[in-house]
Amino acid sequence: MENNQVNPASNGGGAAPDYSVVIPVYNGEHTLKPLVERILQTFSRTNLSCEIVSVDDCSSDRSWEVLGELRRKHPELRRVRLRRNFGQHNAILCGLTFARGKRVITIDDDLQIPPEEIPKLIATMDAGNFDVVYGIFGRKRHGAIKNLGSAVINWYYRKIFHQENHISAFRLLKAEIARGIIRYDRNFPYIDGLISWNTREVGEVLVEHRPRTSGRSGYNVSKILKLTFNMVTNFSAFPVRVASGLGVIFALFGFGLGLYFFIKAIVTRIPVTGYASTIVAITMFSGVQLLTIGVIGEYIARVHVNINRKPQYVVRETDL
Numbered sequence: 053m054e055n056n057q058v059n060p061a062s063n064g065g066g067a068a069p070d071y072s073v074v075i076p077v078y079n080g081e082h083t084l085k086p087l088v089e090r091i092l093q094t095f096s097r098t099n100l101s102c103e104i105v106s107v108d109d110c111s112s113d114r115s116w117e118v119l120g121e122l123r124r125k126h127p128e129l130r131r132v133r134l135r136r137n138f139g140q141h142n143a144i145l146c147g148l149t150f151a152r153g154k155r156v157i158t159i160d161d162d163l164q165i166p167p168e169e170i171p172k173l174i175a176t177m178d179a180g181n182f183d184v185v186y187g188i189f190g191r192k193r194h195g196a197i198k199n200l201g202s203a204v205i206n207w208y209y210r211k212i213f214h215q216e217n218h219i220s221a222f223r224l225l226k227a228e229i230a231r232g233i234i235r236y237d238r239n240f241p242y243i244d245g246l247i248s249w250n251t252r253e254v255g256e257v258l259v260e261h262r263p264r265t266s267g268r269s270g271y272n273v274s275k276i277l278k279l280t281f282n283m284v285t286n287f288s289a290f291p292v293r294v295a296s297g298l299g300v301i302f303a304l305f306g307f308g309l310g311l312y313f314f315i316k317a318i319v320t321r322i323p324v325t326g327y328a329s330t331i332v333a334i335t336m337f338s339g340v341q342l343l344t345i346g347v348i349g350e351y352i353a354r355v356h357v358n359i360n361r362k363p364q365y366v367v368r369e370t371d372l
Contacts, residue, residue: 072152076143078143090167091159105151109134132150133370136366151230158221158243242279
């Protein structure tokens with residue numbers, strides 16, 4: 053899928069750094085400066101080289117200008133700007149495409165995850181020889197709605213992808229896993245699902261999670277529901293199986309109800325009142341049929357979108 057009309061492999065020049073840190077940016081003008089500087093300070097205390105790949109997901113504030121100021125001060129920082137808001141997972145996919153490091157870290161731009169926790173990911177990967185390591189939180193400093201949404205997403209992830217680990221936006225990936233992910237050229241990318249498609253060697257480590265110091269989360273109820281729905285419908289046949297199961301259950305229920313009224317009519321030899329039972333049966337079965345048709349229609353719609361080759365992201369400009 054031609055997303056950006058740019059050959060990422062040709063950008064950057066020079067030897068590949070040890071680590072690429074990919075930051076999806078959306079309205080992060082107040083946190084970008086301390087985030088970038090703390091990432092670089094963290095790596096300066098090691099003998100490891102790093103680059104930072106920031107992907108501005110069409111922010112409405114001065115994020116792009118702030119990144120430009122940081123770029124002039126820190127040449128390790130590279131910028132990519134998207135033409136419209138494509139969403140966090142699309143922005144990360146774009147960043148992975150441009151990352152040149154032997155390992156790749158993804159981290160949010162809101163400073164709720166301290167960059168000083170990066171060495172924990174590295175140490176865990178080295179100790180366990182994992183392909184991917186997630187930073188997980190003992191206590192999440194989100195609002196109640198986002199915490200509930202994260203719990204639901206984690207539960208669905210483990211059920212759909214048959215993984216036992218928890219997930220977060222703070223990840224460390226080996227370069228070969230990142231390359232496997234960016235080969236996905238369909239719509240509705242879900243990074244954690246793509247990771248599970250590429251490896252089962254996944255570890256996790258407990259990291260600190262701090263309250264948000266600026267702005268507000270880009271995830272509201274509708275976006276959390278959309279992400280969950282994308283994950284469920286685009287990476288599994290789970291909804292179709294649920295609809296099929298409901299169809300079987302209600303078919304058996306209808307058969308049993310009909311058998312009950314038939315026996316009652318024969319044994320008691322009294323007329324069976326049919327209006328209420330008919331209305332209930334029609335309502336229930338019509339609802340199940342509409343649900344099943346809706347689920348199947350959603351899958352057909354996604355096939356249609358993928359056939360139309362809707363771009364995962366489109367790059368407006370870079371300074372790579």
